[in-house]
Amino acid sequence: MKAFKVIVLAKQVPDTRNVGKDAMKADGTINRAALSAIFNPEDLNALEQALRIKENFPGTTVTILTMGPGRAAEIIREGMFRGADDGILLTDRAFAGSDTLATSYAISQALKKVKDYDIIIAGRQAIDGDTAQVGPQVAEKLALPQVTYVEEVQKIEKGKIFVKRRLERGVELVSCPLPMVMTVNGSAPNCRARNAKLIMKYKHAKTVTELQNSNEDYLHLYNDRPYLNIPEWTVSDIEVDHAELGLSGSPTKVKAVENVVLQAKEAKVLSPSDDDMDTLMRELIESHTIG
Helix, strand or coil: CCCCEEEEEECEEECCCCCCCCCECCCCCECHHHCCEEECHHHHHHHHHHHHHHHHCCCCEEEEEEECCHHHHHHHHHHHHHCCCEEEEECCHHHCCCCHHHHHHHHHHHHHHHCCCCEEEEECCCCCCCCCCHHHHHHHHHCCCEEEEEEEEEEEECCEEEEEEEECCEEEEEEEECCEEEEECCCCCCCCCCCHHHHHHHCCCECHHHHHHCCCCCHHHHHHCHHHECCEECHHHCCCCHHHCHHHHCCCCCCCCCCCCCCCCCCCCCCCCHHHHHHHHHHHHHCCCCC
16 A cells, blocks of 8 residues: 655644734734744644545655744644654744745745655645635645645545545535645544654654753754654755745735624514515615625
8 A cells, every 4th residue: 555745734823813912013014922823723624634644544654844933843743742753844034924925935945845745735724814825826836736625535546636625515526636735624624632652752852943942951862863853944955036035025915913803782683574674684785784
């Protein structure tokens, strides 16, 4: 039975449930230091699909690839605690302020360095942007076929992957040749919990920068257990056009970030009569809620 190399594109995102007045910088970028960081929810759904492929095809490896500041290594460890084999942190000040176009460019260039992969899986979108663009843009830049809105990987055989897509008005069964890119819906199965044995195995996994800043005397572990070393790539490790990175490569500019809380201020009980329905429709049209 063939084994596969699966790459999961994951992102550490600010917890948008707690956006305060310091959430945005003067240049229009998110002040990530002012917000708590979490593993992007739909990327966890993507990780679960990758782990299921690993379970069904012995020898399959799952690698987490994330782009972000040094602390983004936290989600690589989180992925390893749940079953991923390793991870790569793509980090550099040159990436700061990247929109989806610049992000997908940097990630696609990193994937070109990885070279050996069969399936690239990402969450449909990140909660700090809700654009659903990075996965499809990566596929286009790598000239790979893509399937979006995936809810379940059903089987892989004869060089093709068969998946179920969740659409607005039903489901669709699709086959796609390998290698390919897929993005996974939040309606897909939730990611499994951390595994106690894997936590003990990977709890000291660190990047080079984290090791340099650490006061713990565990350096001997990283020679004896190479799997604890998380690769850390900068712009010097991948082939890039610097003009395509960061703010200079980002045509999208954020104008404002705010926390919007919807509250019900008025409730109205309607009967199922035609008169009540007509009255409701007129009110909605007059208030420009519809029409």
